[in-house]
Amino acid sequence: MTEHPTNSLDDVVHQRVRLGILAVAKEARRVEFTFLRSTLGLTAGNLSQHLGVLEKAGLVTIDKGYEGKRARTWVQLTKAGKKALHDEITTLRTLIHQLEGLEERDGGVNPGSTAAPSPG
Template sequence: MNDNEQAGGPSGTAYPTNGLDDTVHQRHRLGILTIAAETERVEVAYLREALELTAGNLSRHLAVLEEAELIQVEKGYHGRRPKTWIRITPRGQSALTAEIDALRELVQRHQQQSRATGPAD
């Protein structure tokens, strides 16, 4: 039995964390993409509140996601008030789906291993 088999994985199979994308996986960016995927567009002020971020911190995360073409930033007005919205792009939706799939696989692997070894004492 090799080390991979002892760890509960078949030989030659990539470990689920290899499928995680550092750009998407960062918790605030994952939150931004997840919220954006739930609606057509989301106002930046809502993201700031929901994710409990400062304006500067949120701006930096949005810049990273926009540079990776995972979101589009849209500026406009609601009445006389300037507003900024973001939309998840098709590329962003694919990246989010891949991230969730990798996390799901990791959780399933952990649960299977936990069942096989029984409760820890």
């Protein structure tokens, strides 16, 4: 067992934009490039790069085709991608539960901290 939940987070999956891509892809099963682009507020270049990373890692497949005469690119989670996302979520849930335990006692953002920790 690793020492802390965050130790088992995969950097490929945990990255903000890619986490968004995986989440949207899971919700929709098959997603258009342009839908991801606008939903996640990305430039096309940025999205293209992140999709490359995910494809290379085997977490998504990229399918190109036509809708009428318009070129389209679709993104779909692979089985490994679903598992990777699931693992990320599981780890995050663990982390959240650890912190939630504290929030119950502490009332959320704790106002009571002072600024004199010098022990000497």
